[in-house]
Amino acid sequence: MGAKESTAKRSDARRNEKALLDAAAAVFVTDGVDAPVRRIAAEAGVGMGTIYRHFPTRADLVVAVYRHQVDACAEAGPALLASAESPFAALRDWVDLFVNFLVTKHGLAAASRNDPDGFTALHGLFLERLLPVLAEILDAAREAGEIRAGIPPLHLLRAIGDICAGAETAGPDYDARFAIGLLLDGCRYLG
Numbered sequence: 001m002g003a004k005e006s007t008a009k010r011s012d013a014r015r016n017e018k019a020l021l022d023a024a025a026a027v028f029v030t031d032g033v034d035a036p037v038r039r040i041a042a043e044a045g046v047g048m049g050t051i052y053r054h055f056p057t058r059a060d061l062v063v064a065v066y067r068h069q070v071d072a073c074a075e076a077g078p079a080l081l082a083s084a085e086s087p088f089a090a091l092r093d094w095v096d097l098f099v100n101f102l103v104t105k106h107g108l109a110a111a112s113r114n115d116p117d118g119f120t121a122l123h124g125l126f127l128e129r130l131l132p133v134l135a136e137i138l139d140a141a142r143e144a145g146e147i148r149a150g151i152p153p154l155h156l157l158r159a160i161g162d163i164c165a166g167a168e169t170a171g172p173d174y175d176a177r178f179a180i181g182l183l184l185d186g187c188r189y190l191g
Contacts, residue, residue, distance in 0.1 A: 016046070016050075017054060018068070019044055019045070019046075020040075020044045020046060020050070020051065020054065021064055021065055021068040022044075022068075023040055023043035023044035023045075024040045024043075024044070024061055024064075024065045025065050025068065025069055025100070026043060027039055027040045027043050028062075028065060029100050033058070033062050034058075037051055037052075037058075040061075063122065066101075066122055067122070067125070069100070069101040070101070070122075070125055070126055070129050070130065071129070072097065072101075073094070073097050073098055073101055073129075073130055073133065074129040074130060074133050076093075076094060076097055076133075077090075077094055077133035077134070077136060077137055078133075078136070080093050080094050080137070081136070081137060081140055086141075086144060086146060087137060087140035087141035087143075087144045087146055088141045088144070088146040088147065088188070090137055090140070090141075091137050091138070091141050091147075091184065092181075092184060094133070094134070094137055095160060095180060095184060096177075098130070098157075098160060099160065099164060099176070099177060099180060102160070102161060102164040102165075127154075130157065131153050131154060131157070134153040134156065134157060135153045138151055138153060138156070142189075145189055146188065146189060147187045147188055147189050148187060148188070148189050148190075151187055156183075156187070159183055160180055160183065163176050163179045163180055163183065164176050164180075
């Protein structure tokens with residue numbers, strides 16, 4: 001096999017893995033991390049064997065989706081700031097991506113019961129990658145006069161996380177996205 005063929009296969013494999021992780025993330029958002037593998041395979045347009053070849057256990061798949069979503073959230077911040085109509089609109093859009101990610105994160109704890117050190121390392125990755133991105137978005141919104149000063153990124157991330165965690169036990173009338181909208185409205189500059 002030539003170098004060009006090998007590079008093309010690696011590129012194709014990366015594309016396939018990204019498509020698989022995107023599909024798994026979408027299924028996890030709608031059906032939870034315990035969704036049947038056949039549902040994920042159908043969404044990705046691959047066979048179940050392909051999933052098991054890449055991710056031998058459900059925990060492997062959930063961790064890979066977690067890392068994939070952390071990277072996607074981190075990369076989305078600057079892109080949203082560049083394309084949104086305002087920094088506050090970028091904040092709302094980024095928080096929406098983050099909320100989708102949190103659905104997977106809550107399932108990660110259950111999937112990682114047998115690997116607490118790995119879970120701790122992933123949480124460190126989460127903070128390392130996402131706090132600077134949120135800080136950049138908050139700084140831009142503050143500089144534009146759209147939000148009040150002094151909103152620590154860690155506090156906002158934790159508040160959003162707590163709101164989402166409450167959705168699991170709050171009953172069918174609770175809408176976490178509505179509550180997060182109220183939280184973000186509370187960050188607005190009123191002066």
